[in-house]
Amino acid sequence: MIDISIIIPTCNRLDLLRRVLTSLLSQNLDENTFEVLVVDDSPVDMTGNIIHLLNSYSFKYKKVIRNNGEHSAARARNLGASKALGYYITFVDDDDLLLPDRLSNLLKVAKSNPQYSLISSGRLYELNDFESYFQGANQRFGKINVDDIAIKNDIDIGFLIEKVCFKNLMVLILLFMLLKIGILLFAL
Numbered sequence: 001m002i003d004i005s006i007i008i009p010t011c012n013r014l015d016l017l018r019r020v021l022t023s024l025l026s027q028n029l030d031e032n033t034f035e036v037l038v039v040d041d042s043p044v045d046m047t048g049n050i051i052h053l054l055n056s057y058s059f060k061y062k063k064v065i066r067n068n069g070e071h072s073a074a075r076a077r078n079l080g081a082s083k084a085l086g087y088y089i090t091f092v093d094d095d096d097l098l099l100p101d102r103l104s105n106l107l108k109v110a111k112s113n114p115q116y117s118l119i120s121s122g123r124l125y126e127l128n129d130f131e132s133y134f135q136g137a138n139q140r141f142g143k144i145n146v147d148d149i150a151i152k153n154d155i156d157i158g159f160l161i162e163k164v165c166f167k168n169l170m171v172l173i174l175l176f177m178l179l180k181i182g183i184l185l186f187a188l
Contacts, residue, residue: 001033001087002032002033002035002086002087002105002148003032003034003086003087004029004030004035004039004086004087004088004089004090004103004107004160005035005036005081005084005085005086005089005090005163006024006035006036006037006090006092007037007039007043007077007078007080007081007084007089007090007091007092008020008021008036008037008038008039008080008091008093008094009039009067009073009077009080009091009092009093009094010038010039010040010042010046010050010076010093011040011042011071011073011076011094012044012046012132013095014046014049014050014053015093016094016095017038017050017053017094017096018053019097019099020092020094020095020096020097021054021057022057022102023096023097023098023099024036024059024092024094024098025057026056026097026098026100026101027098027101027102027103027104028100028101028104029103029104029107030050030065031058031060031061033085033107034059034061034103035059035061035062035063035085035086036054036057036059036061036062036063036081037062037063037064037065037083037084038050038054038062038063038065039062039063039064039065039066039076039077039079039080040065040066040067040175041071041072041073041075042075043058043071045066047062047064047066049063051064055101057087058082058154061085063083065079065080065083067079068164069096073093076092080085081166081167082165084163085149086163087162087167088107088110088160088161088163088164089160089161089163090103090159090160090161091159096146097126099124101111101127102121103160105121106119106121106160106161110160112126115147117158117161117162117165118159118161118162118165119159119161120159120160120162122135123135128152148168162170
């Protein structure tokens with residue numbers, strides 16, 4: 001069974017994609033428990049180059065998905081989520097670098113705390129090739145609510161969430177946003 005689908009949207013940044021893929025090698029995940037989905041969000045089709053790059057890694061389950069629709073990181077993430085086979089999904093940007101064991105630790109916390117549908121570890125920002133690093137000023141820790149995600153977006157995009165909950169969350173966020181701006185019309 002695939003536990004985690006790792007979804008990586010990318011747009012014309014093969015060098016950065018190589019870096020994040022390499023950082024996935026340090027996650028101490030059993031090769032049978034995760035898949036890597038790279039979503040090509042470039043205006044010009046880069047799938048051939050991405051497939052070539054992805055095939056240079058030993059991931060057992062890997063897939064390149066072409067976004068032929070409107071291009072944006074959010075649409076690429078949603079497309080990747082729709083193709084994911086994992087029980088959990090996580091999003092990793094092509095310019096991210098995962099610290100060792102980040103995903104295995106998130107998975108361990110998620111499995112030992114089934115009452116939570118979303119787990120996030122926060123994010124560090126680095127400067128000058130890790131000469132220094134810092135934590136984002138508006139990151140949310142502890143319990144969060146839909147408002148934190150839908151309006152403020154103050155959680156790390158690299159959260160781990162049950163796939164079924166992600167689908168439901170997208171519907172809730174849409175309804176919440178429509179209610180917030182007063183566009184939702186009720187049919188009587």
